[in-house]
Amino acid sequence: MYAYDEIDQTLVDERVAEFRDQVQRRLSGELTEDEFKPLRLMNGVYLQLHAYMFRVAIPYGTLSSAQLRKLAHVARKYDRGYGHFTTRQNIQFNWIALKDLPDALADLAEVGIHAMQTSGNCTRNVTADQWGGVAPDEVEDPRVWAEILRQHTALHPEFSFLPRKFKFAITASDHDRAAIKVHDIGLRLIRNEQGETGFEVLVGGGLGRSPFIGKSIKPFVRGRDILSYVEAILRVYNQYGRRDNIYKARIKILVHELGIEKFAAEVEQAWQEVAEGPLTLDDEMIEDIRSRFVYPAYEKLPAMPDELRAAAGDARFEAWRRNSVAPHREPGYAIVTLSLKPVGGPPGDATADQIDAIADLADKYSFGEIRVGHEQNLALPHVARRDLPALWAALDALGVATPNVNLVSDIIACPGLDYCSLANARSIPIAQELTRRFANHETANLIGRLHVNISGCINACGHHHVGHIGILGVEKNDQEFYQITIGGRADEDARVGDLIGPAVPYAEVADVVEDIVEAYLALREKPEELFVDTVKRIGVEPFKERVYATR
Amino acid sequence: MTSPLQQKIKITGPSVVTANRTFDGVVIYRTADRGWSTELANAAIVREAEPARALLAASVADDVGAVGAYIAPVKIDDTGAVVPGNLREQIRRSGVTIALPAHA
Ligand code: HEM
Numbered sequence: 001m002y003a004y005d006e007i008d009q010t011l012v013d014e015r016v017a018e019f020r021d022q023v024q025r026r027l028s029g030e031l032t033e034d035e036f037k038p039l040r041l042m043n044g045v046y047l048q049l050h051a052y053m054f055r056v057a058i059p060y061g062t063l064s065s066a067q068l069r070k071l072a073h074v075a076r077k078y079d080r081g082y083g084h085f086t087t088r089q090n091i092q093f094n095w096i097a098l099k100d101l102p103d104a105l106a107d108l109a110e111v112g113i114h115a116m117q118t119s120g121n122c123t124r125n126v127t128a129d130q131w132g133g134v135a136p137d138e139v140e141d142p143r144v145w146a147e148i149l150r151q152h153t154a155l156h157p158e159f160s161f162l163p164r165k166f167k168f169a170i171t172a173s174d175h176d177r178a179a180i181k182v183h184d185i186g187l188r189l190i191r192n193e194q195g196e197t198g199f200e201v202l203v204g205g206g207l208g209r210s211p212f213i214g215k216s217i218k219p220f221v222r223g224r225d226i227l228s229y230v231e232a233i234l235r236v237y238n239q240y241g242r243r244d245n246i247y248k249a250r251i252k253i254l255v256h257e258l259g260i261e262k263f264a265a266e267v268e269q270a271w272q273e274v275a276e277g278p279l280t281l282d283d284e285m286i287e288d289i290r291s292r293f294v295y296p297a298y299e300k301l302p303a304m305p306d307e308l309r310a311a312a313g314d315a316r317f318e319a320w321r322r323n324s325v326a327p328h329r330e331p332g333y334a335i336v337t338l339s340l341k342p343v344g345g346p347p348g349d350a351t352a353d354q355i356d357a358i359a360d361l362a363d364k365y366s367f368g369e370i371r372v373g374h375e376q377n378l379a380l381p382h383v384a385r386r387d388l389p390a391l392w393a394a395l396d397a398l399g400v401a402t403p404n405v406n407l408v409s410d411i412i413a414c415p416g417l418d419y420c421s422l423a424n425a426r427s428i429p430i431a432q433e434l435t436r437r438f439a440n441h442e443t444a445n446l447i448g449r450l451h452v453n454i455s456g457c458i459n460a461c462g463h464h465h466v467g468h469i470g471i472l473g474v475e476k477n478d479q480e481f482y483q484i485t486i487g488g489r490a491d492e493d494a495r496v497g498d499l500i501g502p503a504v505p506y507a508e509v510a511d512v513v514e515d516i517v518e519a520y521l522a523l524r525e526k527p528e529e530l531f532v533d534t535v536k537r538i539g540v541e542p543f544k545e546r547v548y549a550t551r
Numbered sequence: 552m553t554s555p556l557q558q559k560i561k562i563t564g565p566s567v568v569t570a571n572r573t574f575d576g577v578v579i580y581r582t583a584d585r586g587w588s589t590e591l592a593n594a595a596i597v598r599e600a601e602p603a604r605a606l607l608a609a610s611v612a613d614d615v616g617a618v619g620a621y622i623a624p625v626k627i628d629d630t631g632a633v634v635p636g637n638l639r640e641q642i643r644r645s646g647v648t649i650a651l652p653a654h655a
């Protein structure tokens with residue numbers, strides 16, 4: 001966990017007081033909505049279809065149990081008893097009253113949580129691999145760097161009024177669990193031949209109306225230079241970024257229009273001006289941040305304890321363990337993913353009672369720490385392997401042990417037309433129907449890793465472009481229709497999926513997805529060939545034929 | 552941002568003005584007596600562009616009470632009751648189409 005200092009706390013507390021005053025002036029009519037809107041957005045408050053929505057940041061997805069309990073408290077006291085974990089390591093509350101928001105923010109501030117950087121044309125909440133600090137395959141903890149970036153960019157005047165929102169994501173492993181290629185700046189922590197750590201820097205990725213995969217702008221930037229280098233990128237963006245046309249304002253468009261070489265040359269030139277300046281990090285500063293990440297005192301424990309051996313005979317436990325338990329850098333420990341994708345449930349939602357119970361389990365089994373990933377699931381990052389059977393039983397009772405992590409029913413979905421004022425079509429009921437269709441674990445397991453991502457409109461909050469199967473809601477004559485793409489992915493080999501044919505009506509989406517999956521099962525060369533790999537090998541045509549032949 | 556009043560008003564059938572209540576975000580409808588109601592049944596119905604524009608203008612003027620006022624389509628069903636004119640408005644009136652997690 002990261003230990004915030006007093007400067008952070010003062011900042012957070014001051015912001016609450018400021019917002020309380022702003023809300024009060026809005027409710028008394030002293031501020032018009034036009035004046036107030038940018039102020040509420042700076043505090044994560046949107047207006048959705050039915051109510052105000054409140055988006056709270058979970059920087060790099062790390063939470064303490066005390067913080068998690070406070071989120072449950074906000075859900076219970078000010079909202080309708082649940083929260084929604086999003087694809088950007090945020091949590092959203094859907095039904096909060098404007099009058100209650102200052103109190104909610106004040107309650108969250110008690111545990112160092114806030115809503116800054118969750119909205120507006122600023123550098124948004126910096127996201128990172130949710131397994132940061134515990135993954136066995138990482139170079140080093142990416143959250144240290146996410147925190148350095150967070151501190152530098154938060155409320156930075158130059159980065160608070162950018163042409164558009166700006167998103168960073170960081171990974172420290174070859175296997176990208178942070179979807180860095182679909183972010184404005186993606187950073188991959190690597191070690192060079194001299195043993196120095198630094199970053200491969202990617203720029204210009206993003207989803208939305210025009211999806212782009214980020215391009216590598218520099219193969220290696222030393223850790224100490226990362227702030228100055230990022231500053232150079234943002235300066236070029238600030239200078240050339242289109243402010244006249246909201247659809248062209250993202251950095252991905254600038255990179256695309258200038259070309260990566262020209263863009264890189266501009267950045268290189270801008271960097272000359274700031275490199276070796278005050279933005280250069282010294283080792284002491286890096287060490288100071290690093291030292292604030294406190295790791296548990298792990299014990300030396302066996303990787304295969306008796307408890308685990310004994311539970312291996314339980315088929316339900318084994319089904320869960322196979323998909324939900326990942327290796328930890330300490331052999332006697334594991335990373336446990338909690339599925340927020342129960343059969344028939346809205347992806348990413350958790351009730352206040354569940355959240356509280358998860359906080360208790362984190363205290364009991366994971367040194368009081370919880371992680372939030374972009375797939376809208378949670379994780380307990382430090383579970384002793386001997387505790388896995390007991391933990392599983394508790395998670396199962398809570399309804400967060402559906403054995404579907406990374407399987408076809410582990411769906412990413414945006415709120416869609418059930419909540420969102422920008423939506424064209426619903427997302428959640430489609431996800432729910434799909435989880436019912438694929439409720440049989442044996443079948444899902446046979447299908448293997450398959451990510452279905454759903455967005456209710458072109459803004460792509462549900463990452464549909466990079467779903468192995470992507471579903472995008474569109475509107476035709478006041479009816480809900482869905483475009484379906486296949487072959488997208490959000491990992492180290494990220495790509496945008498290909499459309500398989502005309503949009504289909506609401507009632508047919510689940511059938512089409514079933515058809516696609518059946519086609520895959522028939523077309524794959526061997527059971528180990530994943531869905532995306534089959535699509536890569538044979539293209540979309542064979543799928544198109546099977547899906548549309550009968551329609 | 553363009554004000555809703557500067558947008559072209561095209562009306563194809565019976566319509567109402569709807570918004571969210573500033574205080575708590577609840578969906579509200581403009582009534583004939585220049586107030587707001589949470590019940591669609593109490594909404595003032597307009598059928599032509601000019602009265603619609605007037606109703607919208609009056610609604611937008613109430614900046615303290617309501618946010619984001621706009622004109623929304625409605626239908627009159629077989630029983631003569633006013634019902635939302637599209638799915639979006641139906642969801643706004645009746646709430647999400649799914650069970651909330653607490654009841655799941
Ligand atoms: C009030 C609710 C929401 C609104 C109004 C909203 C609005 C938007 C808009 C306008 C964009 C397009 C950005 C662009 O192209 O520049 C966008 C993108 C995005 N949103 Fe949302 N969103 C909402 C909820 C969510 C939720 C619930 C999630 C996560 C589940 C989410 C995650 C994202 C992501 C990941 C993108 C992709 C951005 C990119 O890569 O370009 N948003 N959102």
Ligand code: SF4
Pocket residue numbers: 414415416417420421422423424455456457458459460461462
């Ligand atoms: S993709 Fe569209 S419908 Fe879904 S949350 Fe984003 S803006 Fe709303």
